[in-house]
Amino acid sequence: MPSSFRRPPRFAAGCAVAAFAAALSGPAWADPAPAYDALVARLAETPLITEAGALLDAAEARVRQARVRPNPLLGLEAENAFGSGPFDGYSNAxxxxxxxxxLELWGRRGARVNVARAEADTASRRAVLVAADAAGRLALYYAEAEAADRRFRLASEALTLTLADTRASLALVEEGREPLLRGIQGQTEAAAARARLDEAQAERDAAFARLTGFAMLVRPVTSIEQSLLDRAPALAVSDTRPAPAVLVAEAEREAADRRITVERIRARPDVNASVGVRRFEAEDATAITFGLSVPLPLFDRNRGNxxxxxxxxxAADARLQGARQEAEADRVAARARLASAASRVSATDSGVESAEEAYRLSRIGAEAGRISQLELRSSRAALIAAQNAALDSRLARVRAEIDLARLDGRAPFGAVQ
Known part of the structure; x- marks a missing residue:
């Protein structure tokens, strides 16, 4: 075979090795993310929790305000002054x-306070829901960042194996034991592996950025040291208490019920009482005045409200019924997904071990000339697929635990909030 047809594939393999080294080269330092449990303990610093706490403070302040009685009205009135005739000047005023x-009759103040308390209870339960959601998002971003980092490493390993197989294939082409097509195929596979490595690197950078932003970290995260993907959640029966979303719906229903009482009381007359002192200038005498004022409910009886x-x-009652049904169905589904994901992790781990052994034997056979390059590529592709399947199963297990923890109103993996 002419040398002019052999050099380009060998030159391309050399370029691939250089590109691979350049792809792996980067800053010598790495800023690892804090442990997941440590980040959960700092969730109070995140905007979501801060907002929920502020809304709860506002609701509690409205309860205190609802207890306050209305301010009295101070009035000063002058009659029969600065007119004409005997009312000239101020002497007969x-x-x-x-x-x-x-007077806030009919239980107005009590009804107002009850509504404010119900709204504060709703805000309190919503804060618990927000905390559970925030912990779930943190666990998801943490796991996705770790998964993206592992995918980058798998892509790097896949490129290393592809380049090694390509070099072996080129050696066989040099010896005339394989056609030039095998070298060209190896070059194509190396280019595809480099593209997958670049894509994995971009996904890793994006996942690290999401984790850094949500966790309010000062320095950007560049690595994950303490694994969450390898952390197996407990498969015990989860909490049987109502889900936080159901508790929020119950509080909203209670608040809506108490608003009905408030509106019915508003339909009753608003009685005002007054007491005062009247000065008679002409007689140089004083007298006490008192009175009651009641609006006549001729037109507005608050029926619309x-x-x-x-x-x-x-509507609140319907939302509560829907929330209960949905929470129960979601809890059953989350438990099933968690159990299935745990079984899948065990199966995919076994698959990775088998694929690694199969690829090792294929490499030995290919180097000895007993196995073709096509079979070697097939075993390598099976190994890469098995490794990614194992990673996907771990990520699915984390997501199932996140869903179940949100329904239980706790942080995933039992982390302290």
Missing amino acids: ETTLSLSTD VEAAQADFR
Whole structure:
């Protein structure tokens, strides 16, 4: 075979080796992410938890405000002054200083406080839900970052194996034991492996950036030292308490029920009482005044607001029923997915061991000339697929644990919140 047809594949393999070395070269330092449990303990610093805490503080402040009685009204009124005839000037004037206030009859204040308390309870339960969601997102970003880092390493390993097989294939081509097509195929596979490595590197950088941003870390994360993918969650029966979403729906239903009472009370007359002192300038005398004022419910009886509150209650009750059904179904599904994922992890780990042994024997056979290059490529592809399947099974196990932990109102993997 002419040498001019043999050099390009060998030159391409050399370029591939150089490109692989350049791809792996990078900063000598690496800033590892803090442990997952440590990040969970710092979730209070994240904007999600901060916002939920602020909303809870606002709701509790509204409870305190609801307990406050309305301010009395101080009035000063002058009559029969600065007119004409006997009312010229101020000598015959009548001056009244009065103090009036809303009596808040019919349980107005108590109903108002009950609504504020129900809304504060809703905010409190929603804060628990937000905390569980935040812990779940943190676990997901942490696991995805670790998975992306492992995929990058697998892609690097796959490129190393591909280049090694390509070099072996080129050696056989040099010896005339394999056609030139095998060298060209090896070059194509090496290029595809380099492309997958570049894609894996981009995914890894993006996953590290998401973890850094959500965890509010000062320095960008560049590596994962403490694994979450290898951390097996407990398969015991999860908590039987209602899911946080159900608790929120229950609190919202209770608040809607109490608003109906408030609107019904508003339909009753708002009674105001007043007491004062009147000064009679002409007689140089004073007298006490007192009175009650009650609006006549001729037109506005608050029926629209009562009906609206009742409709809101029916909607809240429907949401509660839906939340209960959905939570129960999701909990059963999450338990099933978690058990299935745990079994899948064990199976894929066994598959990786078998694929590694098969590839090792294929390499030995190919070097001895007993196995063709096509069989070697097939065993290498099977090994790469098995390694990625094992990684996917671990990520699926983490996601199933995240779903179950969110329904239980806890941090995934039992981390302390």
